[in-house]
Amino acid sequence: MPTAALLAAVVCDDCSHTIPPDQHPAVVDGDRLCADCAADAVYCDGCSERTREPHLTVLDTHLCTECVRAWSECDDCHRYSRYITAVVDGPDVCADCLDTYPVCDDCGHRCRGRYDVEGGNEVCDTCRFDDYHECNDCCTLIRWDEGYCADCAPDHPHHHAINGYDYKPDPVFHGTGPLFLGLELELKTPSYQLEDSVEAALAELGDLGYLKEDSSIGSSGFELVTHPMDYAYARTQFPWSLLARLRLLGAYTDDAVGIHVHLSRAGFDSPAHIYRWMKFVYRNQEPVTALARRNSSQWAEFDPFTRGRIAGYAKGDRRGLRYEAINVQPEHTFELRIFASSLHRGQVLAALAFADASVEYTRGLSAAQIARRRGWDWAAFTAWLAPRPQYAALTAELEDLACAS
Incomplete structure (x- = not known):
């Protein structure tokens, strides 16, 4: 006892x-x-056991540590709720606290703060970043497909033949493929020469292309866009004399504008071919950006995150960022965004040649060549180029830029 x-x-x-x-x-x-x-101690309203660590809920009840596991804490009032909502660019909150946050006029979600946009609406941080930019003349937030707000637009010339940013006609293919290239060349003009430049471009392009607006161009200019061409057609049939004529009319390029080349997804043999091509471009960032005459920028970044997801992109994942060296978002193409714009034949043709040559080089690149002959190396690529006269413009540009090996 x-x-x-x-x-x-x-x-x-x-x-x-x-x-x-x-x-x-x-x-x-x-x-x-x-x-x-x-x-x-208080009694838990869930299990009726006493607890010294009660957790207050939005129902003004108390739960013990075990029972509260199925609930979440509101970041604002620190009470527990079964239903928590994430505020855009803000905390996770309960229904009562959610009502204190404003609603985005675009997406309808609650948000921490809002931005005034043209037209009187107020939008959340996500919608502001995805859908708006500042007017090219003032700080008014306008849609990405617009260049100027309503107040500034009258001060800038416009031509009826320049289509809107989102204009996308049915493609007309030129050549035999299998790889087709679409050229997007951004250029600027003096405002008093916009009409003559547009008329010159339309006269020489004919049915090969069209003109579009682009927010990066600024007060006067356009984006010259071609329908899909294979490289042989582009080299021989594109109206190259147009570039010199536009220069004579005062058209010019600067750091704000670029050349984008769309490459048809159907022109690749397989996901493995896509993987080899993207890997080759990203592994050779230094000579590629030298050729492009444009370092990695906010419009065409060589992002390590993107490089690490190449295998997924090769298999069809299109959830990448738009402003990457290779934009994977388009459904039928890859967009190579790296090149600075130009109105010189050799530089524009070199951009198209690199797009085509890099695909053809990686089309036949074997595992043995990669492992034993350093197939990923830039020197191996330039050696492959040398005996191929169709890429003479690219070879010449590489030599001029001292990145031929």
């Missing part, structure tokens, strides 16, 4: 006072408590 002395040795786990032998300790949260300490 236990002695009275042993019974008297039981102490409270909270206050450390001895629990009289004629009192049974209360077990709360696994601890043995005296009557006074146990009186401070």
Whole structure:
């Protein structure tokens, strides 16, 4: 039989006072408590057990640590709720706190803060980044496919033949493929020469291309866009004399504009071929950007994150970022965005030649060539180019830029 002395040795786990032998300790949260300490505990509204660590819910009830596991804490009021909503660019909150946040006029979601955009609406941070930019003249936020706000637009010339940013006619293919290239050449003009430049471009392009607006061009200019061409057709049939004529009319390029080349996905043999091509471009960032006459920029980044996802992109994943060296978002093409714009035949033709040559080089690149002959290396690519006269413009440009090996 236990002695009275042993019974008297039981102490409270909270206050450390001895629990009289004629009192049974209360077990709360696994601890043995005296009557006074146990009186401070509350009953859990979930399991009806007492707890010293109650969690207040949005229903003004209390839950113990075990029962509250199925609930989430509101970042604002710190009460617990079964339903928590994420605020755009903000905290995760309960329904009561959610009502204190404004609603984005575009996406309809609650958000931390809003931006005023043209037309009087207020939008969240995500919609502002995805869908708006500042007017080319002032700070008014306008849609990405617009160049100027309504107040500034009258000060800038426009030509009816320059289509909107989102204009996308059915493609007309020129040549036999299998790889087709689409050229997008951004250029600027003096405002007083815009009409003559547009008329000259349309006259020489004929049915090979069309003109579009682009927010990066600024106050006066256009983006010259061709229908899909294979490289042989582009080299021999594109109206190259147009570039010199546009220069004579005062057209020019600067750091804000570029050349984008779309490459048809159907022109690749397989996902493995796509992987080899993208890997080759990203592995050779330094000579590629030298050829492009444009370092990695906010419009065409060589992002390590993107490089690490090449295998997924090769298999059809299109969830990449638009402003990467290779934009994988288009459904039927890859967009090579790296080149600075130009109105010189050799530089524009070199951009098209690199797009075509890099695909053809990686089309036949074997695992043995990669492993034993350093097939990924830029020197191996330029050696492959040398005996192929169709790429003479590219070879000449590489030599001029001192990146031929």
